Amino acid sequence: MxxxxxxxxxxxxxxxxxxxxxxxxxxxxxxxxxANAHARALAGTPGKSIAVVLNSVISPHYAHVAQGVETQAAAEGRLCLIGTTGGDPERELAMVKFMREQHAEAVILVGNVVADDRYRERMSHYAHALAAIGSRLVLCGRPPLGPDVPAVVVEYDNAGGAFAATSHLLSAGHERILFVGSRPGYTTADGRLAGYRAALDAHRLPHDPALEVEGTMEWHEGYRMMKERLAAGPPDFTAVFCLNDLIAGGAHKALAERGLRVPDDVSMVGFDDLPPSLDLDLTTVHLPHEEVGRTAVRLALEHEARGGIPPHVTLGTHLVVRGSVRPRFR
Known part of the structure; x- marks a missing residue:
């Protein structure tokens, strides 16, 4: 033949x-x-693939979002390309450029990044470049780059979830609530801190900057932040809002080492509804992790077919009440 x-x-x-x-x-x-993928791309017939770029594949949050992307991509007959950045904006930009060269039908960015003006300008350029070849940039769990940038945005309600969790503590009589995991400039942390402060305002309580502790989003950071706080003197708080469940796990360990029990001595809430929340019987905010990934793929491919203004959706969160909060008034 x-x-x-x-x-x-x-x-x-x-x-x-x-x-x-x-x-x-x-x-x-x-x-x-x-088939030779490079030859097909040169001939104008690239394979169908979806790229997902994550901070890490170790964190349960990113792993579950990536699973959602993979599940929906498989349902759509696409293969997945996965890259990690470690939260480095320059590496993320390089990864988007590389995925564009691979002719991915969508490039999905998941996770926090500190977006300065130079980063936004370059990422906006890549969004336009992807759109020009029929692909699409998708931002997951982060705000849009601007009104004229052709990128799909899939967010979840960080501020609303944090407001609900903080209000739950306040309704139980806790007024001195330690916020563990503040990280200025990172959109996820900023959104949750805003929800925490809004709940205090709604209960007519001033927010105390001394109760806001900075740190990253890992277990060992939760342990470090709480251990250092307790080393400074007796607890000046009755409850703890942890930026995510990993931080809650580390903070819980540090409290236990000082003989403090959750919830008998200190109440605690987390965010994400992922391990170790079940092991800790932790009241936490549920995020639709896999739905974020599935929605990102679905909207990117639907928008490619329909054209028009890229969609911007916000997925809801809800509070999961377990046994880590104890009322103060008795």
């Missing part, structure tokens, strides 16, 4: 006779043939 005939049969664009197709597919199987 001619090269052109075989190529058309493999691409599915040629109405070949069943016997001819069977001969080609038998040869493919016997030779263990795979």
């Amino acid at each position: 001619s090269v052109a005939t075989v190529s058309r049969i493999l691409s599915g664009s040629y109405p070949a006779a069943p016997a001819t197709r069977a001969r080609v597919m038998r040869a493919v199987k016997e030779l263990d043939y795979v």
Whole structure:
């Protein structure tokens, strides 16, 4: 057979006779043939793929979002390309550029990043470049880059979830609530801090900057922040709002080492509803992690087909009440 005939049969664009197709597919199987992706891209027929760029694949939050992306991509007949950045804006920009060169149908960015003016300008450029080739930039869990940037945005209600969790503590009589995990400039932390402060305002309580502790979003940071706080003197708080459940796990360990029990001595809430929240019987805010990933893929591909203004959706959160909060008034 001619090269052109075989190529058309493999691409599915040629109405070949069943016997001819069977001969080609038998040869493919016997030779263990795979198509050259680079040659296909040069010929203008790239493979269908979805790229997801994460801070980390170790964190349960990012892993669950990535699973949602993979699940929806598989349902849509796409393969997944995964890259990690460690939260480095320059590496993220480089990763987006690389995924564009791979002709990914969508490039999905998940996680925090400190977005200065230079970063926003370059990422906006990449969003336009992706749109120009029929692809789409998708921002997950972070705000839009601007009104004229062609990027799909899938957020979740960080501020609303933090407001609900803080209000739960306040309703139980706690007025001195330690906020563990503040990180200025990071959109997730800023949104949750805003919700915490809004709940205090709604209960006519001033927010005390001394009760806001800075740190990153890992277990060991929760342990460090709480250990250092307790080393400074007796607790000046009755409850703790942890930026996520990993921080809550570390903080819980530090409290236990000082002989303080949750919730008998200190009440605690977290955010994410991921391990170790069940092990700690932790009251926490549930995030629809996998739904974020599925929605990102679905909207990117639907928008590619429809065109128009890229959608911006916010997925809801809700409080999951367990046994880590104890009322103060008795």
